[in-house]
Amino acid sequence: MPGMGHGLQTDNPTIAAAFRSALDHQLLILVVLGVILALGWNVARTVHYRRAVAAGTLDATVASAWPYPEPAARRLLRVAFGLLWLFDGLLQIQGAMPLGLPGSVITPSAGSSPGWVQHLVNVGTTIWSDHPVTAAAATVWIQVGIGIFLLVAPRGYWSRSAGAVSAGWGLMVWVFGESFGGIFGHGSSWLFGSPGAAVFYVVAGLLVALPDTTWETARSGRLLLRGMGVLFVGMGVLQAWPGRGFWSGQAHPSATSGTITDMVRQMAQVSQPSVSASWVRWFGSFQAGHGWLVNFVVVVLLVGVGASFLSGNLRLIRIGVIAGAVLCLATWVLVQDFGFFGGVGTDPNSMIPMALVFSGGYLAMVRLPTRSPVPEAAPATAVTTAAAGPGGAETGPTRPPNPTPAAPAGWLDRLHPNYLLRSLFAVGAVGILLVGVAPMAVAAANPHADAILIEAVNGTPDLVDVPAAPFTLTDTHGQPVSLSSLAGHTVALTFLDPVCTSDCPLIAQDLRLADQMVGTGSGPVELVAVVNNPLYNTTALTAAFDRQEGLDRLANWTFLTGSLGQLHQVWNDYGVQTEVTPAGAMVAHSDIVYLIDKHGHTRVILNSDPGGGSAEGSSFVGQLATQIRAVAHQ
């Protein structure tokens, strides 16, 4: 109703229910996929067994394809980030996510960034806002799928693909969800999560996607730690930079707190277990009283850890890794407050992924795989154990390979059962990914917002079958128009104020857009509006409204008015409320659309309140078009 205000709350029960329903349906698809894969595994294993029996190779040990087990650093990154993605995916299941993510997470993170970042982020926000249920459910499965993909595919093509997908999605999250981690915004700080958690997912994913040979020397670990060293030193300098508000617990004499104190106190307000809240509150109080000391310690540790990573000295690096891990852990608990509380937390913030990445770099230096000699006639499984000495020695003891008989002839016979099983798991993980990606891609390509949005605002349309009340009113040319004269047409009837500043022009355009969506395939459709302002209702005003909205050129648009008595009669017949309000407010009136079939029966009644945003308006257009089509075929 214009003049009455409206909006969509993040805990809207319609959206929450639709989100749960979408997840349930998609889970059902995945269960079916799991059953199919299990059957496939059973068939393949049976065939494999029978062929081995027939070939007499049942007891043979099939060689591993890899000359050494998965390098420790790679395994750490793959498994840890797999678990993180899984955790992030589960966080996305929170009911407030569909409507809460854009307003509570994305937009605030972009708020302090320059215009071009906000514009770019707005692209992603628009997709999410137009399709909140689809996007939220898709994100769940994409992240769960990536997590499982990383966990079940330890080596080879599947594993490297998992790394690439992890990096790709991490990049999407970093750009559109975290606004580049806030690195272009003012006030960014390592303590607050800069340069963003997702950037470490990207780095880890890329490392997992690299060929195995990357891990055979300490070079990759050294480079990774140098990069992290530069990051730590840079963040330390930013943290120490004067005038950014980090050196004081109190921003200035008239303020109640400084930048870090603000952050910590905000985090303490978030819904969370009382234990963590009390820790954060304690640190907030400590920080308020000892802001300079806290920042000094942080700066020293950041620069020190960074310097140790850059030194190349393994002993210093080891100390730096330990110090960095402690600093990350303390920051995660006391400043970032674990990162995921509050209903729309999407990940555990930056400290855990960052610590994992530099720990992976350290392992890549000190625990190197060694390629074992492989007998020509008998492929072997080689297992390398850690054996890095001081300075990053790149050799280690190797367990001798197991001898195997000659390989069978068929491709199936050459597959290790474990590899086959892991491949099926990987296929399953890709299936989970696709359950998220496919609807997300379809939604992103759909410029019209989902109908569920407007249903969440206005409720579902009322389906009825009653004769529409007759009327005869006057069009903008002064000609009489009656409802009976429109027999044989599907009529979309609404009530508009020609001098309305907000909803009415939107509703008129929604009708036009819905009519365009319907096209000519559903027979003739008439868009009819009746004036809904008892004071401003002349044909001059209806004509001015039509010109303003470009509706005077629309052949099937009619804006009707009449004497006040005639208008009151129509308003009464159609249950339309109108209230003249004082003090410069527009006339408050019902936002409603009646769909009348070609026989003159009202079939659908829709609340046409366009809601508080463009997504709701777009959603209404889709809903209206669907209902017009349905009525046209009745």
Next chain:
Amino acid sequence: MLIALGAVALGAGALAGCSSTGSAPAPGAGAVGPVIPLTSSTASADTTWATLAMGHLDDPLNTFWQVVALTAGRSWELATPPGVASNGGLAVAVRPTSVLAGFGPSQFLRFSPLAHTADQGTSWDPGLLPAGLARVPDALVQGDSESLALLRTYGGAVVVSTGDLSTWKPVTTARVLSRVPALSGCGIRSLTAVTLDADGRPLVGASCTRGGQAGLFAPSSTGWASAGPGIPGVSRGPTEVIRLDQTPAGTAALVSTGSGIGARLFGMWSTNGLRTWTVSAALALDGAALFSTGVTGAGGFVVAASGGGSAPTATLITPTASQWQALPALPSGTTSVTATPVGGFDALVPVQSTLSVYGLGSQGWARVQNLRVDIQYGSSG
């Protein structure tokens, strides 16, 4: 493949996210002289009509412009015409027997509804302009048989209606006037006011970029001619007509010269069909910004300004006075200073939904009334 799909989704999203928003040009933006405040008043011997903003003034959708009226012997009353959102501003044209109010466009409304009353606001008849009303106090004027309106299109377009306030015909535009050779010395930037002189001829006020002459133009036998006087001590530079009205003292204009810290105000009056003008002494603004202007019942002007390192002040010039007269220091929060029908002055102080009225007496300003206005917050958004 997944990344490719993501890229496809991203590309599609980029298309879906492409949108642009348009906005009407900000009235008064980049004005040559002082920005013309829409907050204004016009007093006659019977009634003072004032327009001012109320509500949450930092939120455009919850700022509602109001018309208030003070009839001699009574208190201020709310007289805002109902039926249209007033977030875009209001302008009124006053005659002894009727009042015409125009709504500035806001949000999706791009033309201006009008409201006309012949019974002191008890009932209003609707009208409309084909485009948005200019955001200046004297954008509307009523004559015996016709009404003029100044639209914001083309830097200002004057239109006339002789009928039901729904059919309008063009009179002139800033663009047309700027091409008139006789007016080339003005360097017309925009039209800022319109009135009808004592003979019922249109008189248009303008913002001039040069010339040092009041930008007042009237139709002549050959088209349009300059009708404004030269200003003593001002040989060149910008001028701007801030108020233009037909008063008991003749045609009255409030004109600014110069810009920034050098801006000055002049009152000027003509009682002989625009042939000669009486020009007042100058009021130096010293960098202050005007926030309200009022026409007194006697044809003078009362202006209020703030900034420039000094407290808000109100100053009066009458057709017969040789100098501007400063009024006592204004009550805190004053947004409008008006002349009353009986020759006094009131300061209007809106605080959200309450309008406090301070009358000027021998002891200075004293609160004389609190007017509660039933503002419908949230009704425009």
